Amino acid sequence: MERWRVGVDSGGTFTDICLFEEESGRVEVWKVASTPDDPSRGIAGGLDEGMRLVMPDVGEASAAAVSYFGHGTTVATNALIQHKGVPTGLLTTAGFRDLLEIGRQKRPDLYDMFADKPPTLVSRDLRLEVSERVRNDGTVEIPLDEDAVRAAGRKFKQIGVKAIAVCFLYSFVRPEHEARAKAILVEECPDVFICASHEIAPEFREFERLSTAVVNAYLGPVMHSYIARLAPRLTDLGMTATPHLTQSNGGVIGFETAAQMPVRTVLSGPSTGVVGAQAVGEVAGFPDLITFDMGGTSTDVALLKGGQCHLASEAIVHGYPLKAPMLDIHTVGAGGGSIAYVDSGGLLKVGPRSAGADPGPVCYGLGNTEPAVTDANVVLQTLNPVHLLGGRMAVRQDLAKQAIGRLADQLGLGVMETAQGIISVVTANMARAIRVISVQRGHDPRDYTLMAFGGAGPLHAARLAKELDIGRILVPRSPGILCAMGLLLTDLRADFAGTRLLSPGRGAADDVETIFAGLAARAESWFREEAIEPGQRRIVRTVDMRYAGQNYELPVTVPDGPVTAATLDSLAEGFAAAHERMYGFIAEGEAMQLVTYRIEAIGVVRKARLVPRPVVGEDASGAIRERRDVWLAEAQDFVSCPVYDREQLQPGNRIAGPAIVEQMDTTTVVLPGMTAKVDEYLNLILETA
């Protein structure tokens, strides 16, 4: 019986489906237009189509053979960027309702007096206070005023909030007050999404914990209704596997957890792309990568050195501090659907407004009249001027030309110069984004390979590489679905953590053992839920340690086996070594502290294995589909270019630019002076001569 592992990446414009059969190792990809009004429709439809593609005789229950379903989504991140969460209430300790707005009392920019903070997600009249106070040692100074909580609940209900966050001081030490307040609010507002800060981020620093809880509440109902629509659609297709969502750290969680903790998924989509890029890059022999994931509405870039992307435990996402492990990914609001316009100063600008999937660029013919980046490519004929998606979507070049013509009139330029201008502006935007993650962090992009993916990445990669002086571009075999593929290349992963201050003295061994036993029990039950075989289970234990008095901790790995006095000695040594490595000194005689205990539980899964193919030869002429006139800035004119069919390219093939390589999910531009060669994994490697 066939067992298919399916990865689905739902973006703003397209939904990508990657299918992998566990026994045979067969990999197939499929792509459908997203349905932004209800993304679950596009996902279920795409899954159905994809399964019928690989199992033509599947019958009614097309998804019955799905053994694993992994899903990356932009639902949470889009709602946060566009401030389209729900009306949210906040309950705080008396005297601290303004903390959400005050934050760390810093202004957003040292020198720009016109810079603003991001909007506060809960307006001041919806921030209510109740009398209660827990001290830092866990004692209760003022008991919770339950009547006041009840009154607040009634007020929230009367105003009609859709979500409530509860955040009290020291709830990470003693969560009882928060838990009780939440229980009362649940009674008073049974239909409202309610979360308490100790459930979301049980760590100290009240503002960051508060911010995380508020963002979680703000997104809760959005994620909840999304999952409530998606889950039954999958069941209707006969799927019995537990569906999973990617977290911002690249690992996955179940739908239940995601509905409770949407804040952990804000970088869900992009993180899977990085995981996919990491795997493809490793196999192809390029561990130092800059990933360039350009989609319809936004672009994500990340830097991998030696195959590793930096993992942050706390980050500021779209202006809001969030305590959740996240891959270090930089996002810009520009993509193939970004709209080009002339600003009040008479300059050509691109984005951040996007035509999205519906109506989409002008060339889709769905009623939009403002030209997007895609329209410029259609006019330049770098994109197929007749149809896209391997012939499945007709393109109206005439409409695109008219729209860019109107822009050209405003600028006093020709149509082709204007189309090329749109590409130049968007390339400069992308180059700036890449400088943020490379040169600004001390990495020279010239030392890296640019991995281009996402529907529009390979189309723009050559110009971008030229701008950044990058000599090599890697276009994976299925660049349009690398995110979806990433879901099949990573192990299942869940993190469990607890905080308790201990000194690593002799007496602590039993306490540490008990804490880890508790975490291990949670990990075990997760393993069982995920039906991970005992032989496939891995556990990594770490303790975040610091010198007493410091505020930042360093993770130290705990050796296997029971925790004994010898284990604690080894932790102390490990911490001293880590501190020396990180900061260049050991504070002799200073007391150390154990702070946060973490278990990383990994379910090792059978991954899609990329199989090398035998090298055939340099001659790629057999893959030429047609010749097309493409407008090139180098010639300031149309130049006849061969158009290659990516599916027909064989390992060892060489293509001299200028040329176009088309495939179902993307188009790659090879500029004059560049050579593209096909490696034995069918990756396309572009190099500057």
Place this chain on the structure above:
Amino acid sequence: MTIDASPGTARDLDPITVEVIGAALESIVEETGEALVRASYSTNIKERRDCSTALFDTQGRTLCQAEHIPIHLGSFIGVVPKILEMHKVADMQPGDVFVGNDAYVGGGTHLPDIVLAEPIFVEGRITAWTVNLAHHADFADRGHAHIYQEGLRIPPVRLYRAGELQKDILDLILLNCQVPRERLSDLRAQMAANRLGVQRFQALCAKYGTDIVLSAGIALLDYAERKMRAGIATLPDGVYAFADVFENPEIHGELPVSVEITIAGDEMRLHFESPPQVRAGINMTYTALLATAYYIVKSVVDPTILPNAGLARPLTVTAPEGTLLNCVHPAAVNGRVQTCQRMSDVILGALAKAAPDRVTACSNSACTVATFVGQRKSDGSIWVYLETMGGGAGARPTKDGLDGVHVHVTNTSNLPLEALEQEYPLTLLRYELIDGSGGVGTFRGGMGLRRTYRADEDCRVRVDISRLRSRSWGLLGGGEGANGAIVCGPGVTFQRDQATLKAGQWFEVVTPGAGGYGAPEQRSKGAVERDLTESVIDVVTARDVYGVQI
């Protein structure tokens, strides 16, 4: 004395190389700054980030700086030249580290800012300096009649000689500190940050070649200068003056302060007048005045100008010696930040006449500081806790001012309450924005903050603040911000600038609001209604000032 000032041949570099190296230099100072924060112990550095890191060239010019607060633009300026004046370059060895803090012979702006500077050797010669500064929350509960009362004065001396700690010097410093354990740990963190700076800079030289790196440094100074000149050139030529008064709990009465700004083409001259220096800690050294002027002019003409020595070239800053704004030995300077804040708004007031659409109304004009000092019941050790508070930021030509933020030359974080109460015998009872404190206007001034503390053990508190009597001005018809205030609980008296708190007593600091911009009648009805819903204003103000009936 010979200074190795020749950075090789200044080569013409392509803009990409300059940008890549410039960004690498920025990344070095950002990384060293981050290392300093993370490895430090005292709350003032690890949480509030009251520290900065920089790279200097061999002539002592700032190549690149990661300043967390703009006043540190000035705290660094004099350091390397002072070291070069007092020590022979020929005697310097790899691993030498200089420590200093003095406002008059140490290149600093007040004593708590302790600077550590280390020469970077590449191929046997000094090619640059890595320097960092941390505000050590010590030297508390002092007098401020002159600098000798304010703490230990440290000229630039070697704390390390060829990598070896000079224990005599360290012991001398630590004995003069109230919280020596924190000082030692923070100094270690500062050392570690410099070590990183040395390694990173050497690696950069190895990668691109020392000549290229140093040439890029020079090109970046020129680039900052060009941008500064281009920015100034967009302002109309002319002479613009502005005056205000300055008052502070440390002094009686009000001190008149003023500036006259002359803009001519792409250059700007700022001349300041003020009374003779006073026997209080509010005097400014010339370097602090420079930092203030650099900050405001950069903010108004082009916030993106790199904070290096090049930006100073088109500016001339003068003030008579021996006055409040250009003090000389032995004037006390500990609270100079209040004066810097007031002068920032005074400069803005003058520039408002040249370019009203590019400035804000008056911000809260203060950097409110509360310093608590006590002796722990448990072991008798002294504890010192310093915190700074935000206030209203001035309303802008197109939008409201920011509420409860740090303005102008400071921008430090608050200490999380959950860290504060863990470390000090204090309880925070309230922390909130103050209704009605922002000046009215088409665009509203930012609101001030209230912080209410309860002492859990006996202690003393000293408050540095301003605008208790005068008010922050509005622009083009905008109203004034509310005054700041000190509110005492039962049994507490605030005398001059301090109070004694018994365990269980409370004490409250209210920071000033900021001025509004434009006539209030022009404010949109929706904005007035929103302010009312959020109790930012009251019904009377809505009706009488904004003319909105509810």
